[in-house]
Structures are given as structure tokens and as C-alpha cells.
Amino acid sequence: DARVTQTPRDKVTEMGQEVTMRCQPILGHNTVFWYRQTMMQGLELLAYFRNRAPLDDSGMPKDRFSAEMPDATLATLKIQPSEPRDSAVYFCASGSGNTIYFGEGSWLTVV
Amino acid sequence: AQKITQTQPGMFVQEKEAVTLDCTYDTSDQSYGLFWYKQPSSGEMIFLIYQGSYDEQNATEGRYSLNFQKARKSANLVISASQLGDSAMYFCAMREHNTNAGKSTFGDGTTLTVKP
Numbered sequence: 635d636a637r638v639t640q641t642p643r644d645k646v647t648e649m650g651q652e653v654t655m656r657c658q659p660i661l662g663h664n665t666v667f668w669y670r671q672t673m674m675q676g677l678e679l680l681a682y683f684r685n686r687a688p689l690d691d692s693g694m695p696k697d698r699f700s701a702e703m704p705d706a707t708l709a710t711l712k713i714q715p716s717e718p719r720d721s722a723v724y725f726c727a728s729g730s731g732n733t734i735y736f737g738e739g740s741w742l743t744v745v
Numbered sequence: 746a747q748k749i750t751q752t753q754p755g756m757f758v759q760e761k762e763a764v765t766l767d768c769t770y771d772t773s774d775q776s777y778g779l780f781w782y783k784q785p786s787s788g789e790m791i792f793l794i795y796q797g798s799y800d801e802q803n804a805t806e807g808r809y810s811l812n813f814q815k816a817r818k819s820a821n822l823v824i825s826a827s828q829l830g831d832s833a834m835y836f837c838a839m840r841e842h843n844t845n846a847g848k849s850t851f852g853d854g855t856t857l858t859v860k861p
Contacts, residue, residue, distance in 0.1 A: 667849060677836065677851040690848055723788060727849075732778050732797060734840065734849060736790035 636660045640726050640737035647744055652714040655740045658707055659728030666709045667727040667734070668694075668701055677725075683709065716744045747772045749837050749852035756857050758827045765812070766822040766855045768837030774798075776842040779820040781811065784854070785833040793835075796820060827859045 639658040647653055659666050668680040681691040681701040691701060698717070703709045713720055721743050727736045748771040758764035770779065781793040796804040796811045804811045812821040820839075824831055834856050840849040 669851075676853050679849065679851075682848060725790060727790075729840070729849075732795045733792070734780060734838075735792055736782070738789050741788075 636735075638726055638728050638735055638737035640724075640740050642740055643738065644741045645743070647716055647742070649717055649744055650715040651744075652712065653716050653720075653742060653744075654713075655711045655724050655726075655742070657709040657711075657726030657728075657737060659709060659726070660730075660735060661707075663728035663730040663733075663735075665729045665734075666703060667725075667729070668709070668711050669725040669727065669736075670722045671725060671739075672722045680711070680724075713742075716742075718744045720744050747774075747777075747839055747841055747848070747850045749839055749850050751837055751852035751855050753855045754853075756855055758824075758857065758859055760829060760859055760861050761826055763823060763825045764827055764857065766824070766835050766837075766857065768820045768822065768852060770818050770820060770837075770839050772818075772839065772841055774841040778840045778842065779811065779813070780838040780840065780849075781809070781820075781822045782836045782838065783831075783833045784836065785830075790836070794822070824857075829859050829861060832857060832859045 667682040680694040686703045723739045783791045837852040
């Protein structure tokens with residue numbers, strides 16, 4: 635079965651360190667999303683791309699977060715420097731038309 | 746701006762009974778899609794069902810059906826013959842096809858507990 639692949643699955647890092655999360659969308663999907671999920675805020679859309687072009691990153695803290703899609707098979711979400719409040723599950727999802735599928739998430743803990 | 750409202754933070758249902766999870770939405774787009782996802786305690790997000798705004802028939806996928814009432818802007822999920830494995834968080838989501846070029850918005854979720 636085709637699936638969205640995310641790495642790392644789990645990451646514990648110290649405050650101030652750079653964190654890079656990677657996502658391989660499902661082949662043929664033209665839209666890629668990054669979401670953050672926390673108990674307090676629920677699911678928040680951080681950024682999304684269509685045909686590799688960034689369309690909306692208004693949900694993302696610009697000073698420390700950046701999202702890119704260097705090619706059709708890779709999307710990245712970078713946090714630099716990381717802070718304890720960034721601790722969350724980060725989901726990548728990809729979609730085309732009437733389907734949106736999620737990866738298994740990257741569980742980030744910043745201590 | 747698009748918005749999804751799930752008014753039931755938690756729901757209980759007896760095993761083998763049916764349950765309806767509510768979802769209302771707000772959009773100015775004429776073309777949009779509505780989705781339901783299941784998130785079990787393991788944390789993964791599992792796609793359940795999709796309804797397009799122009800679909801005349803309610804979507805069904807096995808024990809899941811979507812009660813789509815366009816005029817009322819509601820897209821309730823009906824789970825028939827509940828099973829213990831249905832206990833999870835359920836999210837309603839919408840994706841506009843025109844205005845926001847495919848941006849998706851999620852509701853706050855409903856936690857469903859199936860009782861034996």
C-alpha cells in the first residue's frame with residue numbers, strides 16, 4: 635500500500651538544537667501538508683504545498699520554523715532553534731483530489 | 746474563512762449500537778470536500794470517508810456513512826454496529842477546492858468510547 639513516510643518517528647533534543655523532520659509523500663499526490671498536534675491546541679496547519687509551491691505558511695512561527703519541498707519526493711520541516719513549547723507530534727499529509735493521507739507522525743520532545 | 750465545528754468533546758456508545766458524531770462547517774466555496782479521520786491511542790491518523798460537495802449520494806465505507814446535509818452545512822459521521830476497536834478520537838475536516846487552493850481545516854475532534 636502507498637503511504638506517507640515520515641522520519642524520524644521519535645526525537646528528543648535539547649533546547650536550542652536544530653530539528654529537521656522529513657516527509658516522503660505518496661507518489662502522484664500534488665498537495666503536501668504539515669500539521670502540529672498538541673493536547674492544548676489540537677491539530678494546527680503549519681504549512682502546505684501544491685505542486686511543490688508553498689501556498690500557505692501562515693500557521694507557522696516564521697522566526698524559527700521553515701518548510702521546504704526541494705523535490706516532489708521530499709518535504710522538510712525545520713525548527714531552529716528548538717524550544718520546549720515545540721514539543722508535539724508533527725504530521726505530514728499528502729493528497730490529490732479527494733484523498734488526504736497522513737504519515738505516522740514525528741513525536742518531538744524538546745527538553 | 747473556513748471553519749469546522751465538532752460540538753461533542755466525548756461520546757459513549759454501547760457495543761453493537763450505532764452512533765452519530767456531529768460535524769458542521771462553514772465555507773463560502775461552492776466546491777469542497779469533507780473528510781473524517783480516526784485517531785486511535787497509537788496516534789496515527791486513519792482516513793475513513795470522503796464526501797464531495799457535489800456528490801448527491803451520501804458516502805458510505807463499510808460501517809461508516811456520512812450524513813451530508815448541504816443546506817444545513819453538516820457532515821455527520823454514522824458508525825453502525827460499534828466495535829470496541831472503534832474507541833478513538835474522530836476528526837472532521839474540510840478542504841476547499843477553489844478559494845484556498847486545497848487548504849484543509851480540522852475540527853477539535855470527538856473522543857468516542859465504546860462500552861462492552
